Structure formats: C-alpha cells, structure tokens
Amino acid sequence: MSENIFSTDAVVIGAGPVGLFAVFELGLLDMETHLIDILDAPGGQCAELYPEKPIYDIPGIPVCSGQDLTDKLLEQIQPFKPTFHLGQMAESLIKRENGKWQVTTDIGTVIDATVVVIAAGGGSFVPKKPPLRGLDEYEGSSVFYSVRKMEQFRGKNILIAGGGDSALDWTVNLHPVAKSMALVHRRDEFRAAPDTVNKMRALVDSGGIDLHIAQLKELKGAEGKLQAVSVKGSTGDYNIPCDTLLAFFGLTMKLGPVADFGISLNQNLIPVDTEKFETDVPGIFAIGDINHYPGKLKLILSGFHEAALMSQQAFRYVYPERRLRFQYTTSSSDLQAKLGVS
Amino acid sequence: MKIFVTDRQGVEHEIAGIDGWQIMELIRDEGLPIKAECGGSCACATCHVYVDRAWIDKLEEKGEEEIDMLDLAFDIQDSSRLSCQLTMTEALDGLKVTLAPE
Numbered sequence: 001m002s003e004n005i006f007s008t009d010a011v012v013i014g015a016g017p018v019g020l021f022a023v024f025e026l027g028l029l030d031m032e033t034h035l036i037d038i039l040d041a042p043g044g045q046c047a048e049l050y051p052e053k054p055i056y057d058i059p060g061i062p063v064c065s066g067q068d069l070t071d072k073l074l075e076q077i078q079p080f081k082p083t084f085h086l087g088q089m090a091e092s093l094i095k096r097e098n099g100k101w102q103v104t105t106d107i108g109t110v111i112d113a114t115v116v117v118i119a120a121g122g123g124s125f126v127p128k129k130p131p132l133r134g135l136d137e138y139e140g141s142s143v144f145y146s147v148r149k150m151e152q153f154r155g156k157n158i159l160i161a162g163g164g165d166s167a168l169d170w171t172v173n174l175h176p177v178a179k180s181m182a183l184v185h186r187r188d189e190f191r192a193a194p195d196t197v198n199k200m201r202a203l204v205d206s207g208g209i210d211l212h213i214a215q216l217k218e219l220k221g222a223e224g225k226l227q228a229v230s231v232k233g234s235t236g237d238y239n240i241p242c243d244t245l246l247a248f249f250g251l252t253m254k255l256g257p258v259a260d261f262g263i264s265l266n267q268n269l270i271p272v273d274t275e276k277f278e279t280d281v282p283g284i285f286a287i288g289d290i291n292h293y294p295g296k297l298k299l300i301l302s303g304f305h306e307a308a309l310m311s312q313q314a315f316r317y318v319y320p321e322r323r324l325r326f327q328y329t330t331s332s333s334d335l336q337a338k339l340g341v342s
Numbered sequence: 343m344k345i346f347v348t349d350r351q352g353v354e355h356e357i358a359g360i361d362g363w364q365i366m367e368l369i370r371d372e373g374l375p376i377k378a379e380c381g382g383s384c385a386c387a388t389c390h391v392y393v394d395r396a397w398i399d400k401l402e403e404k405g406e407e408e409i410d411m412l413d414l415a416f417d418i419q420d421s422s423r424l425s426c427q428l429t430m431t432e433a434l435d436g437l438k439v440t441l442a443p444e
Contacts (some may be wrong), residue, residue: 049385122379130416131443163413186418191410215418250414252388253379298381 004109006083008034009318011103011113013090013258016044018288018303019119020073025311026117027080028327028335031318034111035082036103038089038124043070045121046300048251059301069300079340085109089124093261093284101283115314118261118270118279118286119303122253130161130216130247138219142226143245147174155179159229159240161216162248168192170246172199175209182210182240184231212240219245258290266292276313277306283317285310343432347391348440349374359430365391365439366425376441382426387414389425394438401428417443 010026012019015037023033039048046055046066054063064072088105093116096102100112127145129135135143147153147170154177160167163185169192175181183200188211190197203209214231220239221227228239255268263279263286264271270279270286274293278285287310288303296302315324329335336342343359347369357372366389369376377388384407393401398421404412408427412418425439 045380049380050383053383053385128414128416186413187409191413216416249416250387252377252386 005112006034006110007100007112008032008083009113010034010115010117010314011036011101011111012117012119013037013103014044014119014121014288014290015039015042015084015086016119016121016288017046017069017073017300018121018307019044019117020070020077021304022117022119022287022307022310023077023080023082024073025308026314027077027082028329028338029311029315029324030338031115031311031314033080033082034085034113036085036088036090036105036109036111038087038126040087042074042084042086043067046070048125055300057299057301079338085111089256091257114283114318116284117310117314118258118263118284118290119288119307120255120258121289123255123258123268123290124253125251126254126256127247128249128252130249132216132219134219138221138224138226138245141224142221142243143219143247145247147246150174150177153177153244156244157242158182158244158246159184159242160246160248161185163187163190163192164248164250165192165196166248167246168196168200170248171209172196172203174246175203180210180242181208182212182242184212184214184216184229184240186213186215188213210240214238216247272306275309277310278313285314343430343435345430345434345437345439347372347374348438350441350443359435359437361430361432363430364426365428365430365434365437368430369425369439369441374441375444376425377444378426380426384408384411384424384427387411387424388444390415390442391423391425391439392419392421392442393423394440395421397434397437397439400433400437415442 009031010033012022012035015035026033047070051067088107091106092104094102101116103111157180158178159182160171161184171183204211214233217232218230228241230239263281269292272286272291287306289298345359348354366378379388380386
C-alpha cells in the first residue's frame, strides 16, 4: 500500500471547474495540490452533465461548452502539475498528531496535506437507482450499476436496463460471456452511439439478445438472489427471468462521506466565512457550489473568486513563516516563472 | 396566475405563477423537494413531474432532448414532463402537476 500514500500541501476534493482553478491559485502561491474525484475524468458537472452545452457567463469567454471549459482549465493549471486521484471517493478525513490532515479514499489512497479544500459541488456523482422495493437487498449480489470486471458476469442470465451508451455498450460487450442477455428500455429508440445501436439491433435480429420495450416494476427473488424482474410493457406486466440486473440510468449527486468529516453542515451545504472561505474547522475550506454564505450564488465565477481568497489563507497555514506577497501575473517575473512563460 | 403542485405526500400546494419562469423554478423557489440538479438545462431528468390529464394538450410538445432525457427518469407515464422545459404563460394559469417519485 505504500505506493498509495502521498504528502502534499493541499488536497482538493472535487475536480470540477472550481477545484481545478483552486490548483492555479494555490500554485501561484507555491502550494502543491492533489485532487480527488469520484468521476473517471476531471470536470465535475461541466464534463458529466453538460459537456456539450454552452456556458455564457465565464468572464472573458463569451461562450464555451462544459468540456471546453474543463480542457482550458486543465491547460491553465498544467504548469503546477497537480496529481489527480480519479475514480475514487474521499471517504474519511482525520487530523494526524503532526497537525496535518489525512484524507483516505474508498480504494485506499492516503493523502496527507496541510490544508483540505472541499470543492465537491452537489456531492459525489453516484448511480441513479430505480425506485424498486427491496432494491438494497439485491445490490452487490444481483443488482449492479457498473461493470468493474466482465468475468464477474460470465454464465449469468443478465438483464440490462437503460437506453444510453452505458446500457448498450454493456449489452453488446457482455453478450459473449453471458448465458443469456436481455435489454429493457422504455421506448424503442436509443440515445447511444448509432454504431452500438446497430450492433444491438443485429444481436436482437439474430436471436442473441431479447429486447423488451417496458419499464422496471418489481424485483422477484429472495435473500439477495434475483430470479426475475417484473416489467410494465404496453400490453401489461410480465416477468423477465434473470439472475443479474444491470441498471444504467445516469448519475445523481449525493453528499456522501463529506457529511461525516466533522465540519458543520446546513441543509447539505457547508457554511463558510466570506474572507477566507474556511469552514468552522481551521485548515478545512469549502469553495464552489457546496458552500454557503449570505448572498451566495451558485455560479462558476463565484467559485473562482472563492478559490483565490481561500488560497491566501491556505498560504498562511502552509508557510506560516513566510510573508504573503501579493503579485500580478501580468507584471511579476516570479509568477511568470512559475507559469513557465518567462 | 397560479399553478398547483402535488408533492410526494399527496399534499397540493398553490404557487404563484410568474410569466416566463420555468415551472421547475416556480416549484424550486417555493421550497418543494425538486432536485433539478442541472439547474434547468435539460441535462439530468431530476425535475420530472406528471402533468394533470386536462393540461397535457395545452403544453408545448416535448423536444427531442427532453424525450431523450426522460430515459434517465423512472416511472415514466404519458403525462411525464421535465418541468424545466415548461414555461409559465397565461395559457398555463391553473396548471396542475405532481412531483414524480425520486
């Protein structure tokens, strides 16, 4: 496990636009940053919810897409070489005896840092769960929301629910290892890539998979072992026999373990002051959509401002002996050297 | 103008309608539990409502994007709409909707 232990100045939880810009502001003040995000790629909501939708209210950028903004921020922070820990969730936060904070993720990455910056937006992106009675009893044994190892599904009678890329990709990819494969979707149209849709249709035509136009209604089985899923089709309810259900209905945001970090919360938001954007625990900051203060606006540009002020206070914790020198990137050869442009 | 919103406990709320606002915004600002995670950009399906039968035909038809996004909601009915895609106008004075299950 030793290769998974890191020590740094600042750990930022959440690699959305505000978390990414925090790397820049911290970097200008000589602080090194590690970022943690539950998604497999940086960008947060911008990349996950609206990668192709236009954003018009970033100062100086009349229009850009969520993905454009993410890409530009990554380019902007590149000189500071942040370390990303993606596809993992910050699970615990404790204070070590040496005064440093220690963040541990759900897959065992340990990061010691002088300051912690929570930039977790609306929380962790987690799979949307269908509202089916007794669902939790089957999760992990018969019901899944992702495929980590295809081998796990060898020889299974699989039902996949959904109509997007995840649902269709896994229908096509798991078909060869499954004992039987069925796909259920609410309509006979699919949002997935046309090529994948064609492959799925071909498999349906050849009898390789069953396609059901219906909606999930009830899980049938006992003690975590699924035997069938009852669905509602246009002609009524019927059962689809299966021992495995893979549900792909996109992601939703849940606050998650941040609620147990020991900082004050108010209606799932983290109250901060508006001078330092620090929580009620010194050394822990909250910026972006997850914080709250009088007059708060959930705008990306507000998060950028918060990142700049947070960094001033973070500097005082990381370099208590140094005097903070306020400089402009336009005129400071020192900052320009950090940015690699002089 | 007003709209009537039935919450998940079956309680009906009368909310003032404001011309040009999204129905989602009216519901959210009333403090009713509607997630609307993407902020009204038709990108998440967490503002799903059922529209009272009498009102379905008075609404603008669903766009392709809304139909696609409804794939990410549950318990879809013919009356299902994403409330961020419904704009308040005089013609919708009295609109009745029910919050879909989460």
